[in-house]
Amino acid sequence: MKEVRVSLVGFGNVGRATASVLLKKSRFFEDRYGVKINVVSISDTSGTVWLPEGIDLMEALLVKETFGKLSAWTNDYEVYELTPGDVVREVDAEVVVDVTNDKEAWKWHLAALKEGKSVVTSNKPPLAYHYRELIGEAEKRGVLYLFEATVMAGTPIVGLLRENLLGDDVQSIEAVLNATTTFILTQMERGLSFEEALAKAQKLGIAERDPSGDVLGIDAGYKATILHCLAFHPITYDEIRVRGIAEVTEGEIERAKTKGKTIRLVARVEKGRVAVEPAEIPRESPLAVESHENAAVIRTDLLGELVIKGAGAGLKETASGVVSDIIKAGLRAV
Incomplete structure (x- = not known):
């Protein structure tokens, strides 16, 4: 031993x-x-x-x-x-x-x-x-x-990119990487305002007392930066574009619902380019996650489209x- x-x-x-x-x-x-x-x-x-x-x-x-x-x-x-x-x-x-x-x-x-x-x-x-x-x-x-x-x-996206896709040329990654924003947006779909949804998240311990890291997209931006470093080449957080969910309106939520879509905070990672921002996605998309789930769609030259989905939060x-x-x-x- x-x-x-x-x-x-x-x-x-x-x-x-x-x-x-x-x-x-x-x-x-x-x-x-x-x-x-x-x-x-x-x-x-x-x-x-x-x-x-x-x-x-x-x-x-x-x-x-x-x-x-x-x-x-x-x-x-x-x-x-x-x-x-x-x-x-x-x-x-x-x-x-x-x-x-x-x-x-x-x-x-x-x-x-x-x-x-x-x-x-x-x-x-x-x-x-x-x-x-x-x-x-x-x-x-x-x-x-x-x-x-x-x-x-613990959902092993880092190991997947770092150790398992060595023969693949990663072309892009789209991912939902922050469970707090998913909870807030889901509550807004159920009729709450952003402020009410945030207060509920804080009461349940899902959002921090200072929620800025989540709602401004900083947490998801950090994660998207790391994914770019793994899939392509090293960059820093200062080189990416980030917009959080604080300005998402109830009207935008309702318009997405009428089109059969939902709004999530989506990270889009391509070689030399990372953007994190709220986006409309189809209800049937693997990125239309609920609760504390995260999901990523990785596109490569050999495998095509690979979906990895699992817990993105929790002790x-x-x-x-x-x-x-x-x-x-x-x-x-x-």
Whole structure:
């Protein structure tokens, strides 16, 4: 049995979901892959718990759930005041996992790669702005930089484009990549105004208190940028065109309905061109998704039209993508 040491940076919803999967399925991973995944440090905004022989994940989850912060854990573990950069430099681990929303995380991702550590992340901005630099450093160091959960949660579009369509020339991608906007637009089809639909989404926890990242199209824009980097060549978010759903009117919704169509926030990705904007699509289109589903239509020279559809949000769904990447990185490390 080979042991892979992991530093987990971020212990919010996604971090806890990831830890929960690693805990519950540890025997499965050991039996199937011959790898023991040992989390040796966990960081939240209050501090870092670090134990070289491995942290009790059940206890870590209990402390976080009970007290809301790791710094409350004082019985058996010392809590250190370490930045993510400090964790990268000081904690002995083969894999660094970033499940934060830190827009500057690319700096410590880069530092981890330079230390010869693989990086797994669900954090989109580092890739949307620094894809070329991060992937280049990983290749130079012979380690992995993995990011399945950045686009469509655990639905494996990243792996599909990065590992499986190597003989295909991708011609275009059309995708619906943001579940919050899909919920809001669906509620507007049922008669609510944009403001009422947004308020309902916030009440249900589907939209954030500050919903701008979703309704202005920023989140979908990050994801579309990453898809372009994978399918064609590296670009940055600053090079794409984005318009969100905040200006979609009830009249536009009704006009689309009379034509047998629906409005969704659609990302269109072609070589050298990315646009994210509300668009009318036929009801029978694979992009006419509901609830928390995402969908993408990938067109290639060999396969023609390929549809991938699945969960694009949710904690266990996102954890699926993160954990899958941790296992990939762990298998490389051993």
